[in-house]
Amino acid sequence: MLPQTEVSQLKEEIMRLKKERNAVIMAHYYQSPDVHEVADFVGDSLELARKAATTNADVIVLCGVHFMAESAAILCPDKTVLLAEAQAGCPMADMVTGEMVRERKKQKPDMVVVSYVNTTAEVKAESDICCTSANAVKIVQSIPEGKEILFLPDRNLGSYVMKKTGRDMMVWDGFCCVHNRIKPEEITKAKQAHPSAIVLIHPECRPEVVSMADCVASTAGIIAFARQSEAKEFIVVTEVGILYQLRKACPDKEFYLPSETLLCANMKKITAEKVKNVLETMEPKIVIQTDIYEKALQSLKKMLAVG
Numbered sequence: 001m002l003p004q005t006e007v008s009q010l011k012e013e014i015m016r017l018k019k020e021r022n023a024v025i026m027a028h029y030y031q032s033p034d035v036h037e038v039a040d041f042v043g044d045s046l047e048l049a050r051k052a053a054t055t056n057a058d059v060i061v062l063c064g065v066h067f068m069a070e071s072a073a074i075l076c077p078d079k080t081v082l083l084a085e086a087q088a089g090c091p092m093a094d095m096v097t098g099e100m101v102r103e104r105k106k107q108k109p110d111m112v113v114v115s116y117v118n119t120t121a122e123v124k125a126e127s128d129i130c131c132t133s134a135n136a137v138k139i140v141q142s143i144p145e146g147k148e149i150l151f152l153p154d155r156n157l158g159s160y161v162m163k164k165t166g167r168d169m170m171v172w173d174g175f176c177c178v179h180n181r182i183k184p185e186e187i188t189k190a191k192q193a194h195p196s197a198i199v200l201i202h203p204e205c206r207p208e209v210v211s212m213a214d215c216v217a218s219t220a221g222i223i224a225f226a227r228q229s230e231a232k233e234f235i236v237v238t239e240v241g242i243l244y245q246l247r248k249a250c251p252d253k254e255f256y257l258p259s260e261t262l263l264c265a266n267m268k269k270i271t272a273e274k275v276k277n278v279l280e281t282m283e284p285k286i287v288i289q290t291d292i293y294e295k296a297l298q299s300l301k302k303m304l305a306v307g
């Protein structure tokens, strides 16, 4: 950890560069506290996409993983989008490629392809509509009954959506290596240690874990639930980065994580120092291939129109 004087200097330097570049710093909830501290906006994938679509800044510094910066670049073609760390990828997004989707579409050309935003721009371009964990149920409900649906890439979110909507879907066999790690025994143990706590679980967890939740929600949904709840204790089953915003939003409440393994190494590749570096160098810029741009934009726009 940097000494306080260096932290203050770093923040001042970031402020100066931000003004000079007319930049906005957007961070995902799973970022480290030092990044939350320098961000102009902190949100989940859906909130970041909405914010990117409406910002007046010339430059967006995305503190998250690669697909999030791609979504910002698709929604803001006239802006420069910088990813705060070029190597911050999402293993789940890499579990499906555009070529794989094209192959499946050849077999079933009439199916509707719903892709979680945790996918590459190329996969979004092969999809009919995108979704996030916050709006996946609503997106699937918006598809006419009787249509075959291919949901990708998260099998756990897909299973949750099938249960909530009663729709049968073909679900890709991808998963988030962070949320999928959590086992029911760990939730049981946390409940025994904190019997009065409400259990809040992200739908990227396995179905047997999700079934133990008092509330299943996206990261933004978990924060909203904790804010309005009269309960004082919560077991939170998602990435550790969320604790910073939860404790800030609800200083009088207690939050417990059932496991120390709830940490996304890719999200944690970004630091405030790296945010300063990308503002200085204006690299790495995220550029979307022109041949996939328009189709990927349509999939994201359709999602934003549904909600």
Ligand code: SF4
Pocket: 030, 065, 089, 090, 091, 092, 093, 118, 176, 177, 178, 179, 239, 264, 265, 266, 267
């Ligand atoms: S938490 Fe999971 S889905 Fe999110 S970026 Fe990390 S690996 Fe990908």
